Amino acid sequence: MAACGRLLLSVNALRRLPCNLHDLHPGNGGFAAANTLRHLRVVQFVSRMASGDSQAPVSLKQTMQLPTGDSFEVAAASGLSESEFRIAIDSTLFKQWLKNMQSKRGILSDGNMHLRRVEVQGIDMFGDRIGFLKFRAEVLDSLTGVKAPGIVFARGPSVAVLILLESVGKTYAVLTEQVRVPVGKLILELPAGMVDDGGGDIVGTAVREVEEEIGISLNVRDMVDLTAFLDSATDCRVFPSPGGCDEELNLFLYKAHVNEEIIRSLQGKEMGLRDHGELIKVHVVPYDELWRMTADAKALAAIAIYEMAKRDGLLPQSSA
Incomplete structure (x- = not known):
């Protein structure tokens, strides 16, 4: 990116030149100005690439619905692959956690709390099965909006x-x-x-x-x-x-x-x-x-x- 920085300095210098398009003629000493214009076009392209105009990675997330009809978003943290994300949300560990949340004595059973979002942060595989699952859940008091501590290390029974x-x-x-x-x-x-x-x-x-x-x-x-x-x-x-x-x-x-x-x-x-x-x-x-x-x-x-x-x-x- 140091090269981009030098190119941008050239653009700033070019902007200070009192140059009109009709001056870009070889007979008027226009070769140097023409080269500078081509330089400007390259700089503008590189500058757009460096400024983030290139396409960003697609975020991994989906909406899931509870039997009550309430829905929540599940998203993957940065660095988690699509296959890891799918393994996590399809795992028995995650499904059992959701089941516990909705059980007779579960956090969501009386409607006083609601689940808004889950961020899957990582998994550890034991051979071909998931061993540990790490995620963060946003569980809020339905009345006050106060968020309960929600960092979860899931390992099962x-x-x-x-x-x-x-x-x-x-x-x-x-x-x-x-x-x-x-x-x-x-x-x-x-x-x-x-x-x-x-x-x-x-x-x-x-x-x-x-x-x-x-x-x-x-x-x-x-x-x-x-x-x-x-x-x-x-x-x-x-x-x-x-x-x-x-x-x-x-x-x-x-x-x-x-x-x-x-x-x-x-x-x-x-x-x-x-x-x-x-x-x-x-x-x-x-x-x-x-x-x-x-x-x-x-x-x-x-x-x-x-x-x-x-x-x-x-x-x-x-x-x-």
Whole structure:
């Protein structure tokens, strides 16, 4: 663009010349003036190109309609490709978020709030399926127009399992130590994982995650859904970070009697799907010390629900 700047200076200089068109004749020294005129035409063309007269990229957006008849705009942020935009708005993550908004206890259910616009900002693919979706929603109070905080990191449902192993009169909890880059720390936490796109088999996902992260097989029939003890108003889910993330968590309990050899074989065991970036070490800790040893919200929530359910006699006899 430096060349354009030099050309524009030539135009300014040309404008100061006392030159008429009839002077542009070779006999009147018009060759120089004629060359300058051609220079002007080139400069005017380059100047138009530099000033933004060229066609701008077409913005990606569309209008979507809710069952109530209300409509809102969905647009792609700068840098998002058309294919990424289509994947985002067609994803289960986005559709489930809209469904939650319109559910019985959803934000839009009573008409006091309305959705005006959604800006899709990015996606992360896990193979051929969408893993994470980032967008900003403009949700306003219908009466005052005040906007609610609307930055959303969508990742969908997940599961975690509180595994309690009884051996020689003591109860142990099984944890995983994992690298958690977002917090910059190694975290002791319950075995956990994301539920496949579309909901999938939640109990089956929990069992599979334990096999992958711990290396032991669980009997599905012995799994106890701790979140099922919550009031129906909660949708029997735990929301770890609803201020920014849509994740809804199912917590399960698994109890078993094992010999000391099992406890020793699990301690320090290295597990995880290495080709998926899972660097996991297994830890077995006394259950009565667990609440002090972990900063994992999944573990602390599972302990709280388990202890309250046990107090109220809600657990199956085999898991009490």
